[in-house]
Amino acid sequence: MVGKKIDPAALELIKYPDPRLRKKSVQVKDFDDWLAQVARRMFDVMYASRGIGLAAPQVGLNIRMFVCNETAKPDPQHERVFVNPVLSDLANAEEGEEGCLSLPAIYGPVVRATCCRIQAFDLAGQPIDLRSEDLMVRIWQHETDHLDGVLHIDRFGEAARLGARRALRELEDAFQTKTKKKTLAR
Numbered sequence: 492m493v494g495k496k497i498d499p500a501a502l503e504l505i506k507y508p509d510p511r512l513r514k515k516s517v518q519v520k521d522f523d524d525w526l527a528q529v530a531r532r533m534f535d536v537m538y539a540s541r542g543i544g545l546a547a548p549q550v551g552l553n554i555r556m557f558v559c560n561e562t563a564k565p566d567p568q569h570e571r572v573f574v575n576p577v578l579s580d581l582a583n584a585e586e587g588e589e590g591c592l593s594l595p596a597i598y599g600p601v602v603r604a605t606c607c608r609i610q611a612f613d614l615a616g617q618p619i620d621l622r623s624e625d626l627m628v629r630i631w632q633h634e635t636d637h638l639d640g641v642l643h644i645d646r647f648g649e650a651a652r653l654g655a656r657r658a659l660r661e662l663e664d665a666f667q668t669k670t671k672k673k674t675l676a677r
Contacts, residue, residue: 499528502550504536507594507642507662512548516555516638519574522616526556530572530614533558538565542592544630546637549593557634561626573619576611576635580622587629589643597658599651601643603632 505511519526529552537545537558544559555576560569581604589601606624609631613619623631633643644655 496525499525499532502529502532502536502552504540504545504549504592505551506666507644507659508666509551509593511551511553512593512637512642513640514548514553515640516546516548516553519554519556519612522574522612522614526574527614530556530558534560534565534570537592538563540592543626544634545592546634548637548640555638557638559627559630559634561630572614573609573611573631573634574613574616576609576631576638578607578609578631578635580606580608581632582606589629589633589646591633591643594642594644594659594662597644597655597662599644599647599655601633601646603629605629607631 529547529550533545533547533550533556536550537543537560541563543561543563544557546557547554556572556574557576558570558572560566560571562569583605584602585605586600586602588598590596590598605628606622607628608622609619611619636642636646644652644659647655
């Protein structure tokens with residue numbers, strides 16, 4: 492969703508297999524009040540789901556932005572917003588368990604770099620250039636994957652994929668049921 496700016500208060504977490512999760516997001520061009528309201532709503536949605544990161548596609552917006560707070564506790568001091576992020580200097584791959592708010596109860600091992608650099612913009616359009624390691628870097632990579640239509644399950648090995656099949660089918664069935672109900676209500 493880019494053209495028409497929807498009410499940020501209406502944004503809700505979307506779940507797999509919603510096709511909006513598979514779209515590559517577009518660059519943000521307008522650093523305006525609407526974007527700040529979207530980021531605030533994304534933090535609210537993230538905290539309500541007990542998350543540490545949330546990408547715009549997870550609330551149905553096709554824009555390159557994500558929010559994160561590695562403490563998972565509402566605290567403006569730890570809240571970060573990254574607009575149009577680019578990751579570089581990824582190093583020291585390590586396997587770690589990952590989950591995703593859009594794929595509840597599906598966890599599995601994902602190999603990620605343990606340190607990297609992120610270049611992005613803040614909500615005022617000011618450049619950000621940071622380096623970090625460990626959990627924060629895992630968050631950055633996970634959320635940037637969302638902006639490219641990649642889900643953590645795409646990075647699972649064969650055993651983890653097999654282990655997640657039943658839960659994925661349940662999410663697919665729930666999505667189909669929800670979609671049918673919406674169609675009938677029209």
